[in-house]
Amino acid sequence: MSWETRSLPTPPAAPLAAEPRAPRRLGPKGRAVDAAALEQVRALVPTELRRRDRLVEALHRIQDATGQLGAPHLVALAALLGLAVVEVYEVASFYHHFDVVREDADGRIAPPPALTLRVCTSLACALAGADALLARLPALLGREVRVLPASCLGRCEAAPAVLVHRHAVAPASVESVAAAVQCGARDEVVSGHVAYGAYRAGGGYALLADCVAGRRSADEVIALLEHAGLRGLGGAGFPVGRKWRIVRAQPAPRHLAVNLDEGEPGTFKDRWYLERDPHRFIEGALVAAWAVGIEAIWIYLRDEYHGCRAMLEAELAALAADPPAGALPSIELRRGAGAYICGEESALLESIEGRRGWPRLRPPYIAERGLFGRPTLEHNFETLHWVREIVERGPEWFAGHGRRGRRGLRSFSVSGRVREPGVKRAPAGITLRELVDEYCGGMLPGHELYAYLPGGASGGILPARLADLPLDFDTLQPYGCFIGSAGVIVLSQHDRASDAARNLMRFFAHESCGQCTPCRVGTAKAGALMADSRWDRALLGELSAVMRDASICGLGQSAPNAPDSVLRWFAQELEP
Numbered sequence: 001m002s003w004e005t006r007s008l009p010t011p012p013a014a015p016l017a018a019e020p021r022a023p024r025r026l027g028p029k030g031r032a033v034d035a036a037a038l039e040q041v042r043a044l045v046p047t048e049l050r051r052r053d054r055l056v057e058a059l060h061r062i063q064d065a066t067g068q069l070g071a072p073h074l075v076a077l078a079a080l081l082g083l084a085v086v087e088v089y090e091v092a093s094f095y096h097h098f099d100v101v102r103e104d105a106d107g108r109i110a111p112p113p114a115l116t117l118r119v120c121t122s123l124a125c126a127l128a129g130a131d132a133l134l135a136r137l138p139a140l141l142g143r144e145v146r147v148l149p150a151s152c153l154g155r156c157e158a159a160p161a162v163l164v165h166r167h168a169v170a171p172a173s174v175e176s177v178a179a180a181v182q183c184g185a186r187d188e189v190v191s192g193h194v195a196y197g198a199y200r201a202g203g204g205y206a207l208l209a210d211c212v213a214g215r216r217s218a219d220e221v222i223a224l225l226e227h228a229g230l231r232g233l234g235g236a237g238f239p240v241g242r243k244w245r246i247v248r249a250q251p252a253p254r255h256l257a258v259n260l261d262e263g264e265p266g267t268f269k270d271r272w273y274l275e276r277d278p279h280r281f282i283e284g285a286l287v288a289a290w291a292v293g294i295e296a297i298w299i300y301l302r303d304e305y306h307g308c309r310a311m312l313e314a315e316l317a318a319l320a321a322d323p324p325a326g327a328l329p330s331i332e333l334r335r336g337a338g339a340y341i342c343g344e345e346s347a348l349l350e351s352i353e354g355r356r357g358w359p360r361l362r363p364p365y366i367a368e369r370g371l372f373g374r375p376t377l378e379h380n381f382e383t384l385h386w387v388r389e390i391v392e393r394g395p396e397w398f399a400g401h402g403r404r405g406r407r408g409l410r411s412f413s414v415s416g417r418v419r420e421p422g423v424k425r426a427p428a429g430i431t432l433r434e435l436v437d438e439y440c441g442g443m444l445p446g447h448e449l450y451a452y453l454p455g456g457a458s459g460g461i462l463p464a465r466l467a468d469l470p471l472d473f474d475t476l477q478p479y480g481c482f483i484g485s486a487g488v489i490v491l492s493q494h495d496r497a498s499d500a501a502r503n504l505m506r507f508f509a510h511e512s513c514g515q516c517t518p519c520r521v522g523t524a525k526a527g528a529l530m531a532d533s534r535w536d537r538a539l540l541g542e543l544s545a546v547m548r549d550a551s552i553c554g555l556g557q558s559a560p561n562a563p564d565s566v567l568r569w570f571a572q573e574l575e576p
Contacts, residue, residue, distance in 0.1 A: 012339035029481055030441030033079045037072035037118075041080055041323055050081055055354035056079040056337055059092050060303075067112030085461040088185040094513075095337030096151075096304050100307050113182065117141070118150035118163040122265035123457065123489055123503050124415040128159035128171065136174055141181060151340055151507055152265040152457075153304050156415035156489070157272075166306035190275050191456035195319035199201075205278060205324035207388050208283055211290050212325040218248070218291040222245055228395030229407045230387075234343075234380025235455070235484040235554075237473040243377065247367050248292045250375030256294045256329075257371055258285055258346055260301040263340040265507060266487030269411040270381040272423040274308050277385075278315050282331075284384030287391070289329045290454040292377055292469055297329055300348050302336045305467040309335060342360045346370075346377045346512065357516045359553035380485070403429040404470045408485075413456075413469070417447045424445075429470040432462075444488045447492035451570070455484030457504045458554070460561035461497050463569045480565055497570040501562035502530050508559040519556025522547040530563055537567055 042062045048054070058081070062073050069092050078085045092098045103109050107398055108540055118135045119125075121439045138147045155161040157171035164180045166187045179309045199205070210216050225243030231459030247254060258281075262270040273281070285297050301309055334352050336342055345358035349371045360366075368375025386409075390398045399407040418439035426439055432452050436442060443449060449464040460481030462469070469475060476482050491500060507521035522543055529540055544560035551557045566573065 008028040009389050013556065024226075028138055031071070031075050033076055034069060034072040037070075038076040038079065039360070040283075041073055041076040045077065045080065051354075052081065052353040053352065055081065055083075055088065056095070056351060057335060059095075059098055060337065061334055062312065063098055068109075070101050070109045071103065085457065087119075087157050091356055091536055095339050097209075097338035097568070103339040106149075113146035114144040116146045116148065116304045117165075117177065117181075118148050118153070120151070120153040120155070120159070120161040120281075121149045121503075122152035122156070123453070123500055124156035124266060124458065125491075126503050127416055127495065127526050129489075130160040133160055133172060133174065133177075134200070137177060140174060140178060143320050145181060148165065151511060152267075154268045154271050154302070155263050156266055156268050156413065156487070159415060160512065168304075168307075181427060186404050187310070190307035190311040193311060194277045194279065196279060196315055196322070200324060204279055204388075205283055205402070207391055208286050210289070210327040211287055216391075218222075220292050221287065223390050224395050225387070228385070228390045228398040230390060230398065231408075231473060232380060233382040233386075233411070235264075235458075240379075240383060243367070247294075247375050247377040250368060252293060253295045253374055255371040255374055255376045256285060256297045256298040257294070257345075257349060257376055258297065258379045258381060258384065259343060259345070259378060260299060260305075260306075261336050261343045261348060262302060262381070262485075263343050264485055264487055264576060265504070265510075266379065266415055266453060266456040266489045266561060267413045267421045267484070268415075269413045271305055272307060272413075273382065273385055273411070274305075274312070274357065278312055279319070280388055281381055281385040282315070282319065284387035285331075285379075286325075286371055287387050288377065288379065288384060289374070294377065295329055297331045298371065299331065299333045300336060300342070300352060301333060301337050302342075330463045338505075341513040341553075341555060344555065347553070348378070349376065354514070358513055361552065363457055369403050386550045402428045403427050405429065406470055406475075408471070410486050412439075413485075413487045414490065415488070416452075417492040418442070418490050419444055428472045429475070431470060432467040432488065432490075435471065435488065440490075443490070443492060447494060450493045450495060451491040451497045451500075453487070453489040454480050454499070455490075456487030456489070457507055458558040458561060459483075459484045459487070461491075461500060461513065461565040461569070463497075466569075478538065480561065480568055496573055498566050498573045502527070504562040505530055505559065508555060512555060514554065516550070516552045519545045519552070519559070522551070526563060533574070534576065535563070535567065540564075540567065 033459050044065050045058045049058045053502055061274050064518050074088050075085055078088045093100050101109055121130050153161045155170040160172050161170035162172040162177050168188055169176050169180050222241045222244050230240045231237040289297055339357045341347045342357040344359045347357040351357045365377045401409045409425055410422045410426045412426055414424055418436055424439040451461055451463050452460050462481055471483055505527045512519045514520045514521050526543055529536055540563055545563055547560050
């Protein structure tokens, strides 16, 4: 018999041993909902917040009331919103300002700290001594006060900055922070701004009224913005009029998202304008909504601006109580939770929808499919701030400013080694040297210009010998830099560009959302390579190329600008 046809005898079947049955599950799989936690969450999260897109705000309500997010509260919130616990947990654990805590071996949760301080460690604050402040405060304030390093707090002009719970201390010293803790400073208050009544008395919302009444047409207003040459001032520089036309051509309903998540180290212009004249940008947003045919406006404000949030809530309520031009589109103010990545346009939309701030793959672009799947116009705060003034004063007024063939005005956030840091409204095309000398009172005593960052953490670093380049869109790319949101940080001979680059890469590694490997691993690997006194130029170059080519969004694509700038312009710092 061949092997193919031979069969082996089948052994007799052995009786199967009876296996014990698992007890029948009496409830759903997973952790049971704690009744007491559920009642507490019910009290903290009102009915209007029990929606998926309000998940971040619901988490804020619990965090604000209890000081942390324990497992019982997360499970209860998931049950209340009809979500899986993992959906709630992944959002809560994504944002820096949510404290997700676990039980110990005995099932207990440690109480939250009595007070949390956040010390800014971004570049401008590091130049002003933030590291020493961070080292001294814990021992001085005791165990009940938690001291944490934080990414940029948006107060670079008054560095170093510290948040004492919700109260900003800037410039901060050990003494001023200790005094704020001692006096119980908790909530920041913004005052002295142009309130709703004063804004209307000064001619505010007259432009909106003219638009709604038909005294101006949408095509006319868009043409004025195009003629003025207004471009997006959040960093990308896309022409505003063209963006309005693109979104207007999409099917309704459409949304407008306002990006007030100003987290780029070195940038604070949006906060500065908001604290002084909030209705100017609101009117710009309403004019944009009218011209583009938008039904809902969503304002996304970073969590670090606590005083601005309370003020803006009050001003929006005043606007709704006495609308200047008939029915207005709905306006919702949404609160960030400490994630730089949410300044990226699609990550911001994800956060508004109640998810992690993960950038989306494109296409489709948000102008086609954005917030809640609908066409979305997204603008930086300052872009909308200019709309009223350009339309009322005429495009020639705006375009008439500029130097070296550039057109328009720019709001430069200037910090670092200058006498008078702050927001400087200056002509497009101005040089760094002119900006420092004419608008900032020159360099600090004992300091000479050594280097500068023209566009915040992302925009690269240039040496003093290139301080006569025009600062504007499209003028710095040949030098490996860009202006971005015009966050200018000035370094002197007492600083090292390589140290600044290390600070920036630590920031990017901390703020990477982790979605894509080139950025998540690349920023950490770059930071490790840059820790050496001598950099591996070839390996850093390969890593930079991979990050630029394969990262999903601008964070990973622009993070290599800092080390690349050092290797190109400051190689002498790395020589033995």
